[in-house]
Every structure is written in structure tokens, then in C-alpha cells.
Amino acid sequence: MDEVLVLENFIAGTMVPCKRLLDSYDPSTGRVWAKVPDSGKLEVDAAVAAAKRAFPKWSSMSAQARAKHILKVADLLESQLEEFAVAESQDQGKPLWLARTMDIPRAVLNLRHFAHAIPHHLNTSNVQTEAGVVNYTLREPVGVAGLVSPWNLPLYLLTFKLAPAVMCGNTVVAKPSEMTSVTAYKFCKVLQDADFPAGVINIVFGLGPSAGEALVVHPDVPLVSFTGSTATGKHIAEVTAPMFKKLSLEMGGKNAAVVFSDCDLEACLNTLKRSSFINQGQVCLCTSRIFVQQPLYEEFLDKFVEAVKELRVGNPSEEGVFMGALNSKPHLEKVRRYVRYAVEDGGTVLCGEGIDMCIIPEENKNGYFMRPTVITGLDDKSRCMQEEIFGPVTCVVPFNSEGEVVQRTNDTSYGLCASVWTSNLGVAHRMAHKLKVGTVWTNCWLVRDLDMPFGGVKKSGMGREGTQDSLEFYTEAKTVCTKIS
Numbered sequence: 001m002d003e004v005l006v007l008e009n010f011i012a013g014t015m016v017p018c019k020r021l022l023d024s025y026d027p028s029t030g031r032v033w034a035k036v037p038d039s040g041k042l043e044v045d046a047a048v049a050a051a052k053r054a055f056p057k058w059s060s061m062s063a064q065a066r067a068k069h070i071l072k073v074a075d076l077l078e079s080q081l082e083e084f085a086v087a088e089s090q091d092q093g094k095p096l097w098l099a100r101t102m103d104i105p106r107a108v109l110n111l112r113h114f115a116h117a118i119p120h121h122l123n124t125s126n127v128q129t130e131a132g133v134v135n136y137t138l139r140e141p142v143g144v145a146g147l148v149s150p151w152n153l154p155l156y157l158l159t160f161k162l163a164p165a166v167m168c169g170n171t172v173v174a175k176p177s178e179m180t181s182v183t184a185y186k187f188c189k190v191l192q193d194a195d196f197p198a199g200v201i202n203i204v205f206g207l208g209p210s211a212g213e214a215l216v217v218h219p220d221v222p223l224v225s226f227t228g229s230t231a232t233g234k235h236i237a238e239v240t241a242p243m244f245k246k247l248s249l250e251m252g253g254k255n256a257a258v259v260f261s262d263c264d265l266e267a268c269l270n271t272l273k274r275s276s277f278i279n280q281g282q283v284c285l286c287t288s289r290i291f292v293q294q295p296l297y298e299e300f301l302d303k304f305v306e307a308v309k310e311l312r313v314g315n316p317s318e319e320g321v322f323m324g325a326l327n328s329k330p331h332l333e334k335v336r337r338y339v340r341y342a343v344e345d346g347g348t349v350l351c352g353e354g355i356d357m358c359i360i361p362e363e364n365k366n367g368y369f370m371r372p373t374v375i376t377g378l379d380d381k382s383r384c385m386q387e388e389i390f391g392p393v394t395c396v397v398p399f400n401s402e403g404e405v406v407q408r409t410n411d412t413s414y415g416l417c418a419s420v421w422t423s424n425l426g427v428a429h430r431m432a433h434k435l436k437v438g439t440v441w442t443n444c445w446l447v448r449d450l451d452m453p454f455g456g457v458k459k460s461g462m463g464r465e466g467t468q469d470s471l472e473f474y475t476e477a478k479t480v481c482t483k484i485s
């Protein structure tokens with residue numbers, strides 16, 4: 001039996017043990033592999049107090065000095081890339097190659113990007129001279145930022161919040177998902193090794209309704225950045241509304257791909273199998289509805305199913321495995337339930353759940369695996385076409401005209417992203433204008449410069465993050481008008 005890792009909170013630069021602990025499972029074996037602090041108000045209060053104490057010094061430091069500290073953390077994290085990738089894969093269930101090539105490199109990039117970008121934006125105020133009065137704006141940090149992140153891209157999303165928050169001069173208290181806390185815990189050790197100023201970054205582990213809620217409603221936390229489900233985002237918006245906090249909510253999606261018959265089919269198939277099933281379909285941007293133009297529909301469906309059947313599911317650390325395990329047993333059960341709903345709603349399962357068996361090693365027999373599943377024949381109003389499943393399930397349906405597909409694509413309560421596949425840039429341009437989402441990809445997916453605004457519309461989100469947007473969110477603008485003559 002492997003040793004179980006016991007995590008501690010990180011408060012005021014010190015690792016602080018917690019008496020109450022939660023079990024955290026390795027999704028590929030179903031075994032407990034870590035114990036996570038079950039923190040509550042007491043621990044959150046201590047972390048917020050530490051962040052508050054650290055604020056005056058950190059916020060008055062120059063942006064360049066802050067960047068120096070963060071770049072040191074980035075270098076140290078990069079030097080431990082493999083160790084972090086192994087931990088992320090074991091904690092989350094994702095294939096090791098994915099943690100190695102996406103999650104951890106992106107966490108390093110988040111730190112470096114904001115360390116380099118924010119100083120160029122922070123103090124470049126607009127200076128206008130009119131009637132002898134100089135007007136300019138100051139961008140000032142907000143205070144203690146509360147950061148709440150989900151389990152699908154643990155360190156990737158934590159650092160996407162953390163880096164701009166501290167670069168703007170805020171101090172933070174972060175609460176990672178109770179299901180994937182290990183890389184955040186290891187990150188605390190990197191902060192210690194980098195001599196990162198104590199109290200600027202505090203990490204408290206625990207459950208959403210206890211640790212998470214204590215953080216978001218804390219009176220000394222004026223700003224909350226949340227990524228997670230729409231239900232939790234709605235709850236956070238409700239409980240924080242009377243407190244007038246700055247709030248950024250990145251939430252669920254029901255993302256469509258629109259495939260026109262003039263597209264480069266091979267490139268489209270290659271990307272859509274990735275966009276539907278990477279990270280076991282557990283990326284908020286994953287495709288879960290594919291609309292294919294009628295002349296191409298049958299050919300697309302045959303080739304897509306054939307390609308999906310070839311995707312290997314198995315032990316996340318094994319070479320050649322495309323999909324690892326889903327993050328938790330209840331989540332696997334939820335995703336499987338949606339496949340049953342699809343059949344009840346008149347759909348046909350073409351491959352995956354209920355059809356193809358997962359061939360996995362004996363040591364993984366209690367892991368949370370399922371095959372990538374393709375469903376067709378569903379009505380646009382059916383549960384699988386409307387609700388977020390957040391797993392390896394995608395639905396393929398035909399369409400005829402551009403006008404029709406715009407209306408059908410927009411017919412959900414979500415609006416995170418979409419991809420459009422066509423060789424006609426006029427069509428691509430019109431689609432980009434008409435789709436009600438935060439990001440439209442044309443003939444590609446998941447490529448985005450970190451300077452670009454990221455976020456969703458409708459139930460997918462409130463606010464944007466990305467260089468300029470993060471700067472605006474993590475600071476308050478102050479206008480200064482000075483009479484000089």
C-alpha cells in the first residue's frame with residue numbers, strides 16, 4: 001500500500017496542520033492517496049488575517065519587484081515539472097502526458113505571462129491636459145482576493161487567478177477543489193523555497209460549503225474570483241450580493257462545434273475528437289454538441305465514430321493512453337446517467353458507454369473509467385443537448401442552413417465557446433458575430449493568447465480574465481484631477 005500524503009494549510013508562509021482531514025482519491029485506482037485539511041471558518045479567518053497583514057508592504061512594492069518574486073517561483077516550478085505532472089495526473093485522473101504538456105507548462109506560463117505583462121499596463125495611465133488640469137488614473141490593488149478553483153485543471157486554473165491577483169498588488173487566500181488539492185499543496189512548498197514574502201499567498205484546503213463559503217463571504221475579502229459550476233457560481237453571487245464585492249464567475253458550458261460541408265474534414269475530425277474527449281471531456285471548453293451540415297453528415301459521423309473508437313482509455317501514466325479516469329465516482333455515475341437519459345430521450349449511442357468495454361489493467365479495476373461516447377438522433381431540447389455533462393460524451397446532429405444552425409447553436413442557457421469549421425471566411429466571420437459565446441474558434445480549438453479576454457456569457461460566466469481584463473478586475477481605477485495652473 002502506497003503512503004498516504006497528508007496535506008496542510010499554508011498560512012503566513014507556514015505549513016499549518018489541520019486536525020480534521022478529508023479523503024482524496026486517486027481516480028485511476030479508487031484508492032485514498034491523500035488526506036486534505038477539512039478547514040472551516042477558523043482556518044479561513046487566520047489566512048485572511050495573514051493576507052491582510054501582508055497587504056500594505058506587498059501593495060506598495062513596485063510591480064517590477066513583485067514580478068521578480070513571481071518569476072523565481074515560475075523557474076522553481078518549471079524545474080520540478082515532472083514531479084508536478086505526476087502528482088496532477090494521479091490526483092485528477094488525467095493522462096500523464098497531458099499534465100506534462102499542458103497543465104504544468106501552462107501554470108508556469110501563467111506566472112511568467114502576468115509577471116511580464118502587468119507592469120506594462122499598471123501605471124500607463126491616460127494623461128490628458130485640458131484647461132490647466134491634468135487628469136490621470138491610478139490602478140490600485142483591491143485588497144485580499146478570495147480565489148476559488150475547480151478540480152478539472154487544478155494548478156492551471158489556480159495560477160491563472162493567482163498570478164494576476166498578486167501582480168496587481170493584492171494578497172490572496174486561495175481555496176482549491178477538495179478533490180484535487182495536491183499540486184496546490186506542493187506549490188506552497190515552492191513558495192517557501194522561493195522565499196516568497198510570507199502572507200502574500202495563503203492556501204486553505206477544504207470543502208466548498210465550509211472553507212469556500214467562509215472565504216467568499218468574509219468581510220475582509222472585497223474581491224472573489226471563482227471558477228466552477230454554474231450552480232455554485234449562482235450561490236456565490238447570491239450570498240455575496242449584499243456585500244458589493246468585485247466578482248468574477250467562470251462557470252459551465254454546453255459548447256458547440258459547427259461543421260460546414262466545405263471544411264477541411266481531416267483537420268476538423270482530428271480536432272473535434274480532441275475537443276470532445278481531452279481530459280476525459282472535463283475541460284469547460286470541451287465540445288459536447290456537434291452540428292454537421294447535411295451533405296457531409298453521414299460521412300462525418302462514420303469517420304468521427306471510427307476515430308473515437310481508436311482512442312485508448314487506460315492507466316493515466318501509460319504511454320499511448322489518450323484518456324485516463326474521470327475525477328470521482330459520483331461524477332462518473334452522473335456522466336453515465338446522462339447516457340441513459342439520451343437513450344430515454346430517443347438518442348442512439350454509436351460508441352462508448354454500454355457498447356465498448358474499457359480494457360484496463362487489474363490495478364485499475366476500481367478506477368473511474370469510461371469509454372468516449374458518441375450519441376446521435378437527439379432533439380435539441382433533450383437533456384444531453386441542453387445540460388452540461390462535463391464528461392466524455394458528445395452529441396452529433398445534422399443541420400441544413402447557416403441561419404438555422406445559428407439559432408440552434410444559441411439555443412442553450414450557456415455561452416462559453418464554440419468552434420466553426422469552414423473554408424469560407426465570410427461564413428466564419430458571420431458566425432463569429434452571431435454566436436452568443438465568449439470565444440469563437442475558427443478551424444481550431446483551445447489556442448488563445450493570454451492577452452485575450454476569456455470568459456462566458458449567459459450562465460457560463462460574468463466578467464473576463466486575460467491581461468487587460470485581469471488588470472481591470474484585480475484593481476480599482478482611481479481618477480486624479482490636479483489643477484496645475
Ligand code: NAD
Nearest residue numbers: 149150151176177208209212213228229232250251252284
Ligand atoms: P464546483 O462548483 O462544484 O466547485 C468549484 C469550487 O467551488 C471548488 O473549490 C468547491 O469546493 C468550491 N465551492 C463549492 N461550494 C462552494 C460554496 N458554497 N462557496 C464557495 N466555494 C464553493 O465545480 P467543480 O465540480 O469543481 O468543477 C466543474 C465545473 O467547473 C464545471 O461546471 C465546469 O464547466 C466548470 N469550469 C468552468 C471553467 C471556466 O473557465 N468557465 C473552467 C473550468 C471548470
